[in-house]
Amino acid sequence: MKRIDVKVFTIATALAVVLSVSLSARAQDASATFKSKCAGCHGADGTGSAMGKKMGAHDFTTADVQGMSDAQLTDIITNGKNKMPKYGSLKPEEIQGLVAYIRTLKR
Numbered sequence: 540m541k542r543i544d545v546k547v548f549t550i551a552t553a554l555a556v557v558l559s560v561s562l563s564a565r566a567q568d569a570s571a572t573f574k575s576k577c578a579g580c581h582g583a584d585g586t587g588s589a590m591g592k593k594m595g596a597h598d599f600t601t602a603d604v605q606g607m608s609d610a611q612l613t614d615i616i617t618n619g620k621n622k623m624p625k626y627g628s629l630k631p632e633e634i635q636g637l638v639a640y641i642r643t644l645k646r
């Protein structure tokens with residue numbers, strides 16, 4: 540009985556480690572994607588580059604943007620809005636990662 544408990548515990552721990560590693564890898568992917576595809580207009584910190592602001596991008600750190608639902612952010616990234624290009628070619632997980640990344644920019 541004891542031996543089985545140890546085995547289960549070991550497997551659960553191993554799974555937890557694998558899961559957390561893949562989650563943080565995904566968060567890193569999102570920040571890399573953001574820097575390469577989005578920062579040109581939105582700025583590395585999400586406040587908006589000079590060009591982005593001129594086009595009408597909003598500061599991601601403010602309540603204006605943080606107050607939007609995940610569904611709204613996902614929709615704008617997927618389908619675009621005015622001068623915001625659409626990124627429907629990204630995988631749904633990638634867009635989800637970007638939404639999560641935007642949430643980390645909250646001030």
Ligand code: HEC
Pocket residue numbers: 573576577578579580581591594595596597598599604612615616620621622623624626637641
């Ligand atoms: C060519 C410049 C440009 C690029 C590149 C760009 N955006 Fe935008 N984005 C905009 C503009 C302009 C708006 C404002 C649209 C509006 O409301 O008229 C916007 C709006 C948004 C919004 C809604 C909040 C807001 O500012 O109004 C989100 C979320 C967003 N962009 C995410 C992204 C993500 C994620 C990427 C990268 C995958 C990205 N954008 C790339 C220009 C850009």
